[in-house]
Amino acid sequence: MEQTTAHHGWYLLAFRSELTDDITPLAVGGHRLIAVKEGDRVRVLDATCPHRGAHLGFGGRREGDCVVCPFHGKRIALGDPDKHWSVAEHTVLAWGDALFVRLSDDPDGDRGFEQAVKGWADTYPLVEAVGLQVDVHPAYVVENAFDPDHFKAVHGVPGTRGMAARTGDSGELVIEGEFLMQTSPWQDARRLEEIRWQAIRTRTVRWDYRPRFLARAFSPSVVVTEFGPPEELHVIVTGSVPAPGGGCTARVAIGVRTDQQAALPALVGGSRKALEEDKVVWENLDPHAVPRYDARDEPVLAFRAFCADFATRTAPGGAR
Structure with missing residues (x-):
């Protein structure tokens, strides 16, 4: 099997214990991401600033529905393509301690996972075991x-x-x-x-x-x-x-x-x-x-x- 870095299906991206800050840098291979906490909700977005390529997870700070870039101070909208400066948001599924993400909206990539989790989540809440x-x-x-x-x-x-x-x-x-x-x-x-x-x-x-x-x-x-x-x-x-x-x-x-x-x-x-x-x-x-x-x-x-x-x-x- 050749080395691959990202596909259009699901990933067990992180455990909640790994999200140590309001903005946490993550990655799927070469695809740089940030996890943004909003109370119990977690959003996952691209991490690369569209202005000059800075990583928003290292020094970026939250202001409303934006992250202020640590390089030039530009306000980068979170998942709002109508804004001049914005980063894409990805589909997230939380199940107990585990956070899952898909990097594509390709309908073929789900393979029934979201529906299956609905049948498991309440009866079998996930607990972090090992990483x-x-x-x-x-x-x-x-x-x-x-x-x-x-x-x-x-x-x-x-x-x-x-x-x-x-x-x-x-x-x-x-x-x-x-x-x-x-x-x-x-x-x-x-x-x-x-x-x-x-x-x-x-x-x-x-x-x-x-x-x-x-x-x-x-x-x-x-x-x-x-x-x-x-x-x-x-x-x-x-x-x-x-x-x-x-x-x-x-x-x-x-x-x-x-x-x-x-x-x-x-x-x-x-x-x-x-x-x-x-x-x-x-x-x-x-x-x-x-x-x-x-x-x-x-x-x-x-x-x-x-x-x-x-x-x-x-x-x-x-x-x-």
Whole structure:
């Protein structure tokens, strides 16, 4: 996969904890952005001053619906193309601690994400789990959901079943199957130890816990996974944002029901551990190796074809 910096789909741009000021500089690859806080609302706009190219996120100050440029003091309107000096505004979707953005109004770029979030947001409010800088092409982060064999090899999942990819009703990419496990990984440590010793004594392993795995990629940079049986279902959102100098920021957020809050610390800790395990593999890949795919790679190939369907976007000033 060639390095790309921006496409017309969704990004998990930032967590609310990262928006430390009224105006926070952000970026999607070479596309410079600012996040502007207005109470609980967050707006995302281009950051490059149309006068002489200054970055409005470094020294710019808010005056009404404008940002005063730190270079020449011009008042730059926020998302008002009728004004002589203005910067473009982008579509934002807030879900709990997570802030998502689209850099294009291309209707093909949504893939049903906005509607899907409406069904999740109230029941599964997202909590920040982990953000990590990784020296790898950003698509690898989301691709992991479509790589069944890596769950066992990298993360020690005993087994999987099904895990077939298909196109969803809104053009998103879906993979669905089961994990084969002895018990829920969110059980307390004593119970897990009892089950382990029982398997050793009887020399029999029972896959009594078979949580459903349903992942939906809405862009090359955002995948939402529903994991677990109905009584303890939780939602995991994984995203990646290309960094200006290469590599990406990988982020994971977790959503659980109010009656499942006790599981949240283990879920957050597990997400951090898993991302660290993935980082070791990602940062030691040989980008020049010629892959030799087999039948187990069909979901990966489906994801790569899905990514190819997203057009790249030219950033203001010609950067990509």
